[in-house]
Amino acid sequence: MGGLTTPNQPVLLDPSQDKSLAYADHHTALTTALSTGKGAADMVAIDFGYVARFAEGNGLVDISKAPYNAGQFRNQFVAYTYPQAMTQDGRMVGMPTDIGPGAMFYRTDMLKKAGVSPALMNKSWESYIANGKKVVAANPGSFLIPDAGQAAQIIIRTGLKSGEGLFFDKSNNVLVDPKNPRFVRAFTIAKQIRDAKLDARAGGAFSPEWTTAFQKGNLATEFSGAWLVGHMQNWLAKDFSGKWASQQLPGNTFASWGGSFYGIPQQSQNKTEAWALIKYLTTNKAQQVLAFKTTGAFPALRSAANDPVFNEGVPYLNGQKARVLWRQAALKIQPLDVNRLDPIAEQIVNDALNSVLDGSKDITAALTEAKNLITRRAR
Structure with missing residues (x-):
């Protein structure tokens, strides 16, 4: 500018x-x-x-x-x-x-074909997975979500206690821990999605794989900010106008x-x-x-x-x-305290999550290693 x-x-x-x-x-x-x-x-x-x-x-x-x-x-x-x-x-x-207030976008035609109501898709994360299996089964060649890691990112960003940041508290203590239920649940839900073969393994938003899945109409749901609609209508999924709808995120969660x-x-x-x-x-x-x-x-x-x-x-x-x-x-959406080391911690957590999703580490080992790495960098 x-x-x-x-x-x-x-x-x-x-x-x-x-x-x-x-x-x-x-x-x-x-x-x-x-x-x-x-x-x-x-x-x-x-x-x-x-x-x-x-x-x-x-x-x-x-x-x-x-x-x-x-x-x-x-x-x-x-x-x-x-x-x-x-x-x-x-x-x-x-x-x-x-x-960027978060939303769940979903294909109304795909859900209807599976006999699944939108309410069941955002009742809880467990309901999202269970009914997502029905949606994918009823729509051969489709995926429930671009990447399992997206669910983890939402869960990591919700349910924070007052004064907590994503990865550090106000005293700079590391919150990433195998005993922290927020991270354990995030990793667990993402792993369940990956193990059920519900995601396209497309990585982050705007990757070539993510873009291709959208443009082909192979995705049943997506989590993103409200701004995504502009991309969808202009180039990302312009052939599917009228087939997408929006609702709140699963489990009464709100994220930005x-x-x-x-x-x-x-x-x-x-x-x-x-x-x-x-x-x-x-x-x-x-x-x-x-x-x-x-x-x-x-x-x-x-x-x-x-x-x-x-x-x-x-x-x-x-x-x-x-x-x-x-x-x-x-x-x-609740305020998040930011920390100068957030970008470093986020990369470490993402790497840990990927090691869980590809099966090379269990959740406890991955989070323990992530905690140690972040602690060393924060000194």
């Missing part, structure tokens, strides 16, 4: 910085710019997965302090967003702009798929103008609604999600008023 405009008149803060990069390239370039103190735009977009990493240094302005005082807007936003941008020492390095923030690099020479634009993009209801209409970015601003457009049916989902469900989910 770089070319900045205000609601009143365009102001190009630095034409040389007016660039847009692909997701990974953008964050890699931003990492370099913040660490070297040069090359960053006057304001930057940051995905949730990178917030903790960028917050570790002092490359971003603390917008909780004067003259920004971002805390004054906190009650206007979905509750879990502000903690995502806060560091352990109390700094706030980003202003939330969009969120990402979210975006705007921050101001310390090196910016136009901090006042950058903050004016950030305030406009994030706290202006009309602007947030416009962003949703044009890009599908679900607003972090609560008042924006109350716009009448959110009560309309979604054409791709056969007219279902799914945005109402997504709004309900957004209000129930």
Whole structure:
């Protein structure tokens, strides 16, 4: 990002910085710019997965302090967003702009063919697996889910105690442990899905295998953020319009798929103008609604999600008023404390999960090894 405009008149803060990069390239370039103190735009977009990493240094302005005082807007936003941008020492390095309330998307025709009601698919994780077997059996060549690991990711992110992060508590103690029921259940459910041959083993979202399974219409369900519908209707599954629907995640769980923030690099020479634009993009209801209409970015601003457009049916989902469900989910997602070592811990946990799914380790051994590895890295 770089070319900045205000609601009143365009102001190009630095034409040389007016660039847009692909997701990974953008964050890699931003990492370099913040660490070297040069090359960053006057304001930057940051995905949730990178917030903790960028917050570790002092490359971003603390917008909780004067003259920004971002805390004054906190009650206007979905509750879990502000903690995502806060560091352990109390700094706030980003202003939330969009969120990804989680949903289960399912093929209505596949469930109907199997005689399985949508309610049975999200009653519990056990019910999801049991009835998922029926759906796959009734639809030869299909898979219940792209990858078993997705179920584990949801379970890891739900049911946290107050003050807990995903992998560390407030005192930096490692939570990954073979005695922690959250991780044991996550690994257990994922292993059951894999052993029942219900997943396509497609790996992460947007992998070639994941994309192919979607485009061929081989998937019965998928878990993702509300933003996935935009991809489905535009290119991912455009031939299956009207056959997909949305409901809440299994087992009365609520999770978030990402979210975006705007921050101001310390090196910016136009901090006042950058903050004016950030305030406009994030706290202006009309602007947030416009962003949703044009890009599908679900607003972090609560008042924006109350716009009448959110009560309309979604054409791709056969007219279902799914945005109402997504709004309900957004209000129930619990805040997560972020830790600078989250990306490292997540990679270690994912590797441990893969060793369980491929049968090379049992759950206890995998989680014990993961705990030891994270503990060593956290010293």
